[in-house]
Amino acid sequence: MNKTATHIIGARLLHALALAAFVAFALFPLFWLLKVSLTPDDLMYGEGVRLWPSRVTLDHYGSVLRHSQFPLFFRNSLIVSAATGLLATAAASAAGYAFSRFRFRGKAWVMGVMLVSQMFPLVIIVAPIFRLLSPLGLTNSLSGLVVVYTAFNTPFAAFLMQSFFEAIPKDLEEAAMMDGATRFQALRRVILPLTLPGLAATGGFVFTAAWSELLFSLMLNSSAAVSTFPAGLLGFVSKFSVDFGQMMAAGVLALLPVGAFFLLIQRYLVQGLTAGAVKG
Structure with a gap:
């Protein structure tokens, strides 16, 4: 050799x-x-x-499922994360398509503001967000969390979708429009099917971000009925002790939907991450 x-x-x-x-x-x-x-x-x-x-x-799992409020927290997290994923991905798709295909006055400023919005530590804007949502009746509600999570995840998701749209040649939709399709029809029938990997990657990012978020869930909601599981895990911590067994069992159960979700979109996710990294 x-x-x-x-x-x-x-x-x-x-x-x-x-x-x-x-x-x-x-x-x-x-x-x-x-x-x-x-x-x-x-x-x-x-x-x-x-x-x-x-x-x-398996006693810890039995206690979590039968003698705690974890099933309620789990359901709340699933509702909030799914709604946030759908809304933020839809808004990001529209914004990403506009940024990649159109030139308009103030485009650079809009993109700059969206980028700057991601630079602030969330802890410094919790109080203003609470003051804003309280008169609207959106505190202590799942709807308020969906609004906040969608607002904070859409900018980054829009930049992701922009990279995916830019990887698709404009000639494809122009050819469809020359055949009589409107721009919306070309987007729906030609472009969106090609961006399924990008949609999966973006949706997976938003879903995971909403699923694991703690700060807003803890500060905007004081009722256990609308708490998500990251805030609900604190219920296993008492003043003088921590029930590590039940807390870890709840953590394992909380990983299941995220793992199942990524297994379902794995093929699209890998394609989306690689396609979004290459322009052309």
């Missing part, structure tokens, strides 16, 4: 080891989440730090 072949094999082995180490590092928190959720209370501190408990139990 010559030196070149040895060098190639060594480089590939090193690359595989580095990739395996990265995957293990990324997945270890999820493994520990699952491990703690299956550990009985009497072994939580009695066995010390172990990779896997000597005995497992």
Whole structure:
């Protein structure tokens, strides 16, 4: 075996080891989440730090599903995230198409304002948002969260969709319009089907952002009836103790819809992320 072949094999082995180490590092928190959720209370501190408990139990999952408000929080998060994903993706698609296809006065300013809106720490605008929504009756409501999440996720989603639309040649819709289609018909019948991967990637980003958001859910809602699961997880923390078993079990259950959603759109998501990175 010559030196070149040895060098190639060594480089590939090193690359595989580095990739395996990265995957293990990324997945270890999820493994520990699952491990703690299956550990009985009497072994939580009695066995010390172990990779896997000597005995497992599903009691924490049963307690979360039967004796806590987690099912309500789960439902609220699902409603808010799905509604936010649909609204923000639709608004971002319209904005991204306009930015990629039209030239209009003030376009640079509009894009600049949208970009600047993503630079502010959310904690400094919680109070103004609360003062704005309170007279409208949108605090302590799922509708208020949908409005806020849609407003804050649409700008970045619009930039994502703009890159996807710019990757589609204008000749396609121009050919459709020459055949008698209106611009809207060309968009609906020609362009949007080609941007399904982009729509999936954008929808996945917005859904995940809304699903995991804590600050606004905690500050705008004081009623458990409209709390989402990130805020609901705080219910497992009491003044003097933390029920780690039930908290981790709730965390595992909360991962299921996100995992299922990304499995459904995996093919479109990979295509969208790669297509959006290449202009042409």
